[in-house]
Each structure stands twice: as structure tokens, then as C-alpha cells.
Amino acid sequence: MRKMTYSQAIREAMAEEMRSNPSVFLMGEDVGVFDGVWGVSNGMLKEFGEERIRDTAISELNIIGSGLGAALVGMRPIVEIMFGDFLMCAGDQLVNQTAKARFMSGGKANVPLTIRVTTGAPGSSGAQHSQSPESWFMNVPGLKIVCPATPADAKGLLKTAIRGEDPVLFFEPKMLYALSGPVPEDPDFMVPFGEAATVREGKDVTVVAIGIMVQKAIQAAKKLEGMGVDVEIIDPRTLVPLDKVSIIRSAAKTGRVVIVHEAHHRAGPGAEIAAMLAEEAIEYLDGPILRVGALNVPLPYSPELENYVLPDENDIIQAVLKLCGKA
Amino acid sequence: MRTGPEANELKDRYATDTLAEFFRRMTLVREFELRAIEERRGGLIPGFIHSCVGQEATAVGACMALEQDDVITSTHRGHGHLIGKGGDPKYMMAELAARTPGYCNGRGGSLHIADFSLGILGANGIVGGGIPMATGAALGFQMRKEKRVSLAFFGDGATNEGSFHEAANQAAVWKLPVIFFLENNLYGEGTALHRSTPIEELALRATSYGFPGVVVDGMDILAVFDAVREARERAIAGEGPTLIEAKTYRYRGHYEGDPQVYRTQEEVQSWQRKDAIVRFRAKLVESGLFDDGDLEEMEGSVIMQLNEAVSFAANAPKPQVEDALAGVYGDTHNGLVF
Numbered sequence: 001m002r003k004m005t006y007s008q009a010i011r012e013a014m015a016e017e018m019r020s021n022p023s024v025f026l027m028g029e030d031v032g033v034f035d036g037v038w039g040v041s042n043g044m045l046k047e048f049g050e051e052r053i054r055d056t057a058i059s060e061l062n063i064i065g066s067g068l069g070a071a072l073v074g075m076r077p078i079v080e081i082m083f084g085d086f087l088m089c090a091g092d093q094l095v096n097q098t099a100k101a102r103f104m105s106g107g108k109a110n111v112p113l114t115i116r117v118t119t120g121a122p123g124s125s126g127a128q129h130s131q132s133p134e135s136w137f138m139n140v141p142g143l144k145i146v147c148p149a150t151p152a153d154a155k156g157l158l159k160t161a162i163r164g165e166d167p168v169l170f171f172e173p174k175m176l177y178a179l180s181g182p183v184p185e186d187p188d189f190m191v192p193f194g195e196a197a198t199v200r201e202g203k204d205v206t207v208v209a210i211g212i213m214v215q216k217a218i219q220a221a222k223k224l225e226g227m228g229v230d231v232e233i234i235d236p237r238t239l240v241p242l243d244k245v246s247i248i249r250s251a252a253k254t255g256r257v258v259i260v261h262e263a264h265h266r267a268g269p270g271a272e273i274a275a276m277l278a279e280e281a282i283e284y285l286d287g288p289i290l291r292v293g294a295l296n297v298p299l300p301y302s303p304e305l306e307n308y309v310l311p312d313e314n315d316i317i318q319a320v321l322k323l324c325g326k327a
Numbered sequence: 328m329r330t331g332p333e334a335n336e337l338k339d340r341y342a343t344d345t346l347a348e349f350f351r352r353m354t355l356v357r358e359f360e361l362r363a364i365e366e367r368r369g370g371l372i373p374g375f376i377h378s379c380v381g382q383e384a385t386a387v388g389a390c391m392a393l394e395q396d397d398v399i400t401s402t403h404r405g406h407g408h409l410i411g412k413g414g415d416p417k418y419m420m421a422e423l424a425a426r427t428p429g430y431c432n433g434r435g436g437s438l439h440i441a442d443f444s445l446g447i448l449g450a451n452g453i454v455g456g457g458i459p460m461a462t463g464a465a466l467g468f469q470m471r472k473e474k475r476v477s478l479a480f481f482g483d484g485a486t487n488e489g490s491f492h493e494a495a496n497q498a499a500v501w502k503l504p505v506i507f508f509l510e511n512n513l514y515g516e517g518t519a520l521h522r523s524t525p526i527e528e529l530a531l532r533a534t535s536y537g538f539p540g541v542v543v544d545g546m547d548i549l550a551v552f553d554a555v556r557e558a559r560e561r562a563i564a565g566e567g568p569t570l571i572e573a574k575t576y577r578y579r580g581h582y583e584g585d586p587q588v589y590r591t592q593e594e595v596q597s598w599q600r601k602d603a604i605v606r607f608r609a610k611l612v613e614s615g616l617f618d619d620g621d622l623e624e625m626e627g628s629v630i631m632q633l634n635e636a637v638s639f640a641a642n643a644p645k646p647q648v649e650d651a652l653a654g655v656y657g658d659t660h661n662g663l664v665f
Contacts, residue, residue: 025470051470057500062459062493069463069477072448073398075470077463093490096453097460104439105449106432107654141655165657 001184007040007177009151010116013158014041014078016187018048021076024162025052028063028080028116037082038118038177060089064115068098068167071113076162084117084133084171098167099142114161119147119171120212120262121310127298130306132211132263134171138240138272144193145240147171149214151181153237156191163190173212173262194241198250202232205256205320208247209233210269213260213292213311220316229324239269247273248281255286258319262311265293290319328542328574331549334613341549343616349391349548350611351625353383353604355632356407359416362633363406363423367583371641372423374436379407381578384603385510386411388551389478389571392559398446398464398477400457403438404510404577405450408480413445416636426643433646434654448477454515455481455488458507462494465505465562476562478506478555484515486529495568499536502567506558507533509572510545516581517589533570545575546603 004012018024025048030037032045032055045053056063060081067079081087087094094115101109121130137143144166148154154172161168199214200221209217214235221231234250236243251257257277259270270291277289295309332340360378367376379386386407390399393412401408409419414430422429422440430440441449448464451457461479468475485491486509498505511529513520521527533540541558543550551573558569576598580587611617 054466054501057493057497059493059497061490062462062497065459065490065494066463066466066497069400069448069460069465070467070470071463072443072460073464073467075467092453092456093459097451097456101449102657103654104431104435105441105443106430106434108431108443109441109449110657144656 001182003180004151004183005177006151006154006172006179006181007038009155009183010040010158010172011042011044012183013155013162015044015047017159017162018052020187023074023076024078025054025075026078026080027054027056027067029056029058029082031055031080036080038174040177060086061093064090064098065093067113067115068093068101068111071111072101072109076112078114078116078162081115081117083129084119085128085131087117087133094137095140099140102166103142110165111167112162112165113167114158114170115168116170116172118174120173120175121299121306122174124301124303124306126301130299132261134210134239135263135267135269135272137169138269142167143240144168144238145171146193146238147211148237149176149209149211149235151179152183153191153197155183156189157193157237159190160193171211175212176215179215191237193238194243195237196243196246197235197237198246199233199235200231202230202254204230204254205232205258205323206250206254207231207233207316207320208257208259208273209235210239210261212262213316216313217260217316220313220320223313223317224320227321227326229320229326231320242273242276244276244280248277248284251277251281252284255284256323257285258290258292258316258323260292260311260316263293264296265291266296268293287323290323292316292319328544329550329554330544331547331553334610337610337614338616345391346611346616347625349387349552350607350622351629352387352391352411353548353607354626354629355416356383356386356410357604358629358633359410359419360406362637363420364583366420366424366637371637373425374423375582376423376437377404377582378579379404379577381598381602382510382512382545382575383407384548384607385508385545385551385573385575388548389480389508389555392552392555393476393478396446396475397559398448398461398475400448400461400477400479401450402457402480402482403450403452403454404482405440405480406437409440409447409450412447414440414442414447416633417639420636420640421643424640424643425645426640427646428643432654455485455490457481458485458490458494462498462503462505465498465503466501468504469501474563476504476506476559478508480508480510482515483509483511483513483520483529484523486532487515487523495536495570498568499538502565504562505568506555506562507568507570508555509570510575511572512575512577514577514581514590517585519589528572530570530572536568538568538570540570540572542572542574545573546601546606548603548607
């Protein structure tokens with residue numbers, strides 16, 4: 001199977017969907033002439049032209065709101081928000097308008113709006129450019145929340161988002177754009193929502209890893225193997241809908257769960273997953289459910305402080321060892 | 328401020344049917360609101376309503392200047408817009424009464440009534456919330472090269488929301504076929520315009536986006552209609568947005584039950600003396616195209632229509648709790664856990 005980067009996989013998904021469906025278009029800041037600040041939409045303005053690759057003003061509120069309006073009249077917009085942190089500029093349009101349009105209309109409105117945003121800390125970018133906002137919106141019924149961790153999942157999940165009839169918040173970790181991996185060629189290759197991936201099979205402990213932490217969990221698992229701990233890694237791939245069945249099945253198998261994410265520890269995605277396990281799988285658990293996330297402080301500019309605050313491979317190893325009584 | 332033509336000009340400028348419909352529909356809006364207010368007091372309607380009594384000419388005049396497949400976004404004070412665009416009082420009353428045959432199956436209520444077959448993208452509970460939506464609809468029409476426009480209704484208060492600024496700016500840059508229709512009723516909830524806004528003529532704000540701002544007498548349905556027709560032609564011709572500021576007034580409070588401590592009865596009465604329906608009625612008679620009998624007949628049929636609507640709503644079924652989770656997503660769960 002050919003390999004490509006996460007960034008290229010996103011682009012291939014967008015370009016293929018735009019070629020096959022004239023309703024699909026891309027709108028956002030610097031997505032056209034600049035080729036996207038992260039280079040993801042490289043070459044797309046040239047191929048599709050100014051009508052369908054729209055460079056907007058710096059107006060996140062209108063980007064989301066007019067994406068909603070275009071979707072309501074039958075377009076399939078992909079809108080890009082440069083940094084997930086900036087979603088807050090569009091709070092009302094995302095939470096009160098987009099998420100609720102279908103429900104408030106009695107189920108009638110179709111909102112095929114895909115909102116691609118970047119997530120995670122690129123390093124020394126300061127507190128307003130480094131956040132992982134996935135869980136902020138898990139509390140809003142009406143949105144679907146997707147967090148692919150590999151190039152293949154990025155392509156397959158993005159196609160599901162674009163072809164679906166509901167608004168999707170699609171979180172792309174900035175630090176994964178260069179990650180290379182196998183990607184199927186089939187233009188109809190899609191990854192369904194609500195299906196977790198078993199990244200590594202193991203019998204001693206379940207690590208539920210989200211987004212960029214999947215790669216760190218893989219590295220941690222290799223080291224833990226050398227210490228005699230066999231780690232199973234589950235990647236939920238979508239937070240809403242959440243594949244509870246797979247997560248519970250793994251918890252039942254190992255009896256120990258550590259949830260890892262780059263988002264802050266308090267009320268991060270791990271809090272919801274942990275509460276779910278406590279409610280529905282407590283009989284399988286041999287110990288507490290641990291969460292590994294960034295410390296509860298705005299992300300610092302200083303590399304030393306930032307590295308300390310952000311979770312890494314070592315934090316995963318320590319949590320696993322603690323849970324296994326080997327700390 | 329643009330005003331409408333005189334009585335003797337009506338015959339040459341408007342079809343008789345259209346004039347009749349202007350009157351009938353404004354009367355329908357007025358009577359619907361008065362009836363809804365009664366039913367709210369009586370308990371048929373469980374939620375708050377924000378009536379538009381006094382603002383019939385802007386709602387009906389603007390909507391009737393649009394074509395069937397144009398779309399509107401509305402506000403929290405949207406019953407007039409919805410009826411103006413062709414909304415059926417039966418399904419509107421049913422929605423206000425939280426019944427399943429209502430436009431939103433009882434899930435939305437007054438603030439969120441929508442019907443896509445009528446081009447009503449939705450009333451809105453957020454001030455200024457629908458303006459970017461209308462801009463996006465216009466973007467869709469432009470991309471598909473369709474000869475359709477969107478019209479965003481909003482009030483004077485909304486022009487101070489960031490949503491207005493961002494949407495107007497982007498619509499101007501791309502020359503989107505959107506009409507920004509501002510119903511200036513001099514109050515943003517309980518705060519008078521002059522206390523929240525440093526200028527009086529809000530149409531001036533269009534200048535900062537490079538498109539025309541037009542001031543019209545919002546108590547004159549023909550002035551409103553003509554201005555929107557003109558703006559529509561501009562939009563269809565690819566010339567971009569227009570801001571229409573219609574001077575109007577709401578006779579009742581921000582919401583039903585509002586003690587209205589922020590304004591005087593003298594001010595309310597001064598606007599009631601310019602009532603759009605009374606003036607238009609007199610103009611129709613003066614034009615010679617209609618007599619009292621014709622108009623009374625229309626008024627009578629409106630009352631009957633509303634009696635039917637209330638009866639329909641009162642007898643309509645309520646949503647079942649088994650369906651409480653329905654309608655959130657398009658794929659109705661499919662076994663997925665939300």
C-alpha cells in the first residue's frame with residue numbers, strides 16, 4: 001500500500017470529494033493563495049479555482065456561520081479554522097446555531113458541514129495557539145467530534161465527515177501533519193464514526209489514547225514490553241459518537257485502564273471516558289481509572305515549562321507502572 | 328427616508344391581487360400576534376413570545392418582494408417574517424403550542440420555527456445569530472450561479488453584534504446576493520438605541536462595507552416592498568449586498584409580560600397613529616380599487632383562519648417522551664452511542 005503523510009491524506013480526501021461532487025468546497029483563512037498555513041491545501045486553488053477554494057477575511061464567526069448557511073441550502077462546505085483555539089471566536093455559531101439547527105427544526109435541517117481545525121501544541125507557541133479543545137464541545141449534543149491519529153484514519157474519517165449530513169468537528173493534530181503511513185487507494189475508503197481501532201493488542205493494561213498520544217503510547221508500549229508489561233492500545237478515533245463497546249471490551253480483558261490525551265487533565269476527554277467506565281464497567285476493573293493529560297495551567301511559552309506541562313511517553317509509562325503495582 | 332407612492336399611483340404600479348395580499352397578510356400577522364398573546368395568557372402556549380405588533384409592514388413588505396425560492400433568516404421576533412414568507416398559521420400555532428404537527432415537531436417553539444420548503448431557514452434565539460447564515464446561503468446561490476437571494480432580518484440591537492460586522496464585510500468582499508434588512512424599532516430589548524449606539528442613522532454603517540444603505544419608512548408597506556425589490560435586482564445582477572434600514576416600532580414589550588419601564592405610553596401612541604395597516608387600508612380605499620366591504624371580507628376570513636389555527640393546535644398531539652432523543656443527527660444513531 002502506498003504511504004503518504006497525514007497532511008497529504010487530508011488533502012487527497014478533500015480533492016477527491018471536490019472532484020466528484022460540485023457541492024463540496026473549502027473555505028477558510030489562507031487556504032487558497034497561501035496553500036494553507038500548514039500546507040494542507042497545497043495546490044488546491046490551482047486545481048479548483050477561486051469559486052471553490054475561498055480565502056476568507058479573518059472572521060471565524062462568519063466562517064462557521066456562513067458554512068452553516070451554505071450547508072442549509074444544499075452545499076457541502078469544508079471550513080478550516082487555523083488553530084482550534086480560535087473556535088471560541090465562533091462560539092455561538094458553533095454551539096447555538098450549527099449544533100442545534102437540525103434538532104430545533106424538528107429534525108428537518110441537514111447540516112453537512114465539516115469543520116476542520118488544528119489541535120495541540122506546536123512548541124513555544126503560547127497559550128492561545130496550543131490548546132486541544134476536543135472535550136469543550138463533547139458537552140454539546142448535535143456535534144460529532146473526530147480525532148484521527150493516522151494518515152489512513154485521517155482520510156477515511158474525513159470522507160465520512162464530508163459525505164455525512166451532520167456537523168463534524170474534525171481535529172487534526174498539528175504535530176501529526178508530517179507523520180507518514182499507509183493509505184488505501186480506493187476513493188470510497190471510509191472509516192465509520194463510532195468505531196475504535198485496536199492499535200496494539202495486549203493483556204495487562206488498556207491505554208485509551210487520543211490523537212497525538214497514540215504515537216506516544218506506541219513508543220511507551222515498546223518500552224513497557226521490555227519491563228514485562230503487555231499494553232493494549234485503543235484509539236477511539238471519534239469522541240462523539242464514542243465506541244463504548246470496544247473500550248469496555250478491552251477494560252474487561254485487562255482490568256486496568258489509563259486514558260491519555262494532550263488536552264488538560266481536568267475535564268479532558270478522559271474524564272468522560274473514565275466516568276463512562278466507572279458507570280458501566282466497574283466490575284471489570286482491578287484498580288482506579290487513571291488519566292494522563294496536560295497539567296491544569298495555560299500552556300507556557302518557555303520550552304522547559306511547556307515540556308514539563310505537556311504529557312509525554314514517560315508520563316504514560318509511569319501511569320501504567322503505577323496501575324500495575326510496579327511503580 | 329423613502330416613502331411609498333400615493334393612492335392614485337397604486338393602479339399603475341401594483342397588481343390588484345398583490346395589493347389585496349399585502350393587506351390580507353399584514354392583517355393576518357396582526358391578528359395572529361394578538362391571538363398568540365391571548366393563548367399565551369390562557370396557557371395553550373407554554374413558552375415566551377416576542378410579538379411584532381406594529382412591525383407588520385416590514386415583515387410582509389420585505390417577504391413579498393422575494394421570490395418563492397429566495398430564503399430568509401429571522402429573529403426572536405419572527406412570527407411576522409414567517410407568515411410574510413408564506414408560513415401557515417395552523418402549523419405556526421401548533422409549534423407555539425408545542426405539538427407534533429407544528430413546523431418543528433414541537434422541538435423549537437417560537438424562537439426556532441423553520442420550514443425549508445418555504446425558504447425559511449429559521450427564527451433565532453440569538454440576536455444577530457442568523458445574519459451569517461443568510462450570508463452563507465447567498466454564498467451557496469452564488470457558487471451554483473442560481474438567481475436566488477437571501478434576506479437577513481435583524482434589529483437595531485443586532486448591528487452591534489460581531490456577527491453583523493463579519494457577515495456584512497465578507498458579503499461585501501464577495502458581492503454575495505444577500506439583503507441585510509434592519510428593522511430599527513429604536514430599542515434593543517430594554518435599552519433605547521441612543522444609549523447603546525453612537526449614531527442615529529444605522530444605514531450609514533453600510534458605507535463602511537462599501538455597499539448602499541437605504542432608509543425607508545417601515546410603516547409603509549409599499550416603501551418597504553419597493554426597496555427590497557430594488558435590492559433584490561442588485562443582488563441578482565451580481566452587484567452585492569444592500570442594507571435597508573426600515574424605521575418601525577413595536578407596540579408591545581420586548582416579550583409578553585415586559586413591564587416596559589424603559590419607554591413612555593406617549594411614545595407608543597405616537598407610533599400607533601402611524602399604524603401601517605390603518606394607513607394602507609385607507610390608501611386602498613382612496614385608490615378606488617377596493618371598498619370597505621372588500622376589506623372587511625378579508626378581515627373576516629383572517630379571523631376565521633386564526634380560529635381554525637388555534638383549534639388545530641389545541642387538538643393536535645403532543646410529542647412522546649419515547650422520541651425525546653430523535654432529530655439530533657441525520658443518521659438517527661444507527662446503533663451508535665451519542
